Amino acid sequence: MPELPEVEIVRRGLERYIVGRTIDSVEMLHPRALRRHLAGPDDFAAAVRGRQITGALRRGKYLWFPVGEDALLAHLGMSGQLLVGEASRPLSPHVRVRLTFADSGPDLRFSDQRTFGHLSLAVGGAALPAAIAHIAPDPLEPAFDLAAVKARLCARRSGIKRALLDQSLVSGIGNIYADEALWRAQLHWARQAQVLRPAAVTRLFASVQEVFAESLSAGGTTFDSLYVNVNGQSGYFERSLAVYGRAGQPCPKCGTPVRRDPFMNRSAYTCPKCQPRPRARL
Numbered sequence: 001m002p003e004l005p006e007v008e009i010v011r012r013g014l015e016r017y018i019v020g021r022t023i024d025s026v027e028m029l030h031p032r033a034l035r036r037h038l039a040g041p042d043d044f045a046a047a048v049r050g051r052q053i054t055g056a057l058r059r060g061k062y063l064w065f066p067v068g069e070d071a072l073l074a075h076l077g078m079s080g081q082l083l084v085g086e087a088s089r090p091l092s093p094h095v096r097v098r099l100t101f102a103d104s105g106p107d108l109r110f111s112d113q114r115t116f117g118h119l120s121l122a123v124g125g126a127a128l129p130a131a132i133a134h135i136a137p138d139p140l141e142p143a144f145d146l147a148a149v150k151a152r153l154c155a156r157r158s159g160i161k162r163a164l165l166d167q168s169l170v171s172g173i174g175n176i177y178a179d180e181a182l183w184r185a186q187l188h189w190a191r192q193a194q195v196l197r198p199a200a201v202t203r204l205f206a207s208v209q210e211v212f213a214e215s216l217s218a219g220g221t222t223f224d225s226l227y228v229n230v231n232g233q234s235g236y237f238e239r240s241l242a243v244y245g246r247a248g249q250p251c252p253k254c255g256t257p258v259r260r261d262p263f264m265n266r267s268a269y270t271c272p273k274c275q276p277r278p279r280a281r282l
């Protein structure tokens, strides 16, 4: 699943290649991609035809592209990709929606093998679509208020990792980045948010921002070649993961084997030495 830095890389690619262009046609190859557009695929096609895309914005893992007062809203789901390329290239069987532009230049294809992603038209949503207004700003957004998020985190009666994954508190931190940031900050996932010292919270958010920044620059190095492949593929960051998915392998800092614990139907990875488990509270 693409995580926040991957979606931000997609946004940057699209900002470069589709903003300022006028939509000429919408080809619907698989109506399921438009299931969130309640008025139906034909309404979607009619509503966006002839309109100019004026921006490429993101909140959490949602992307939106203002067209006048409204916006095209996209979520990549598990396997969605937004691909820009020569309009004449062959159509892959996973392309769900294809947009062509009035300038006859490269087209935009929404490809989604597992069809969890979706596109819709957010009426009146140019500034911020109503459907995503409840999502908290993420650490890569200018609207992110670090002091406020720290204060709300410290009021949580839950483990620190559960709080980090709570999209109403801070959006965009998934399982991978939560584990990596906790390892850097040397905090165990089960530590109670409420009893963390302010210095530990500061260290934690600095770590979140570091892992995001490193991931963005890793993706950014291949960015210029993304003209043909502006997409949500993850993977380039995996080589630099310290603990996530590395059970039994040595911690990069101290060499202790990384431990995997079950966590909310998923996993949590820690170094038992760098991130000691908190003592059970009586």
Ligand SMILES: [Zn+2]
Pocket (backbone or CB within 6 Å): 251, 252, 253, 254, 255, 256, 271, 272, 273, 274, 275
């Ligand atoms: Zn360690």
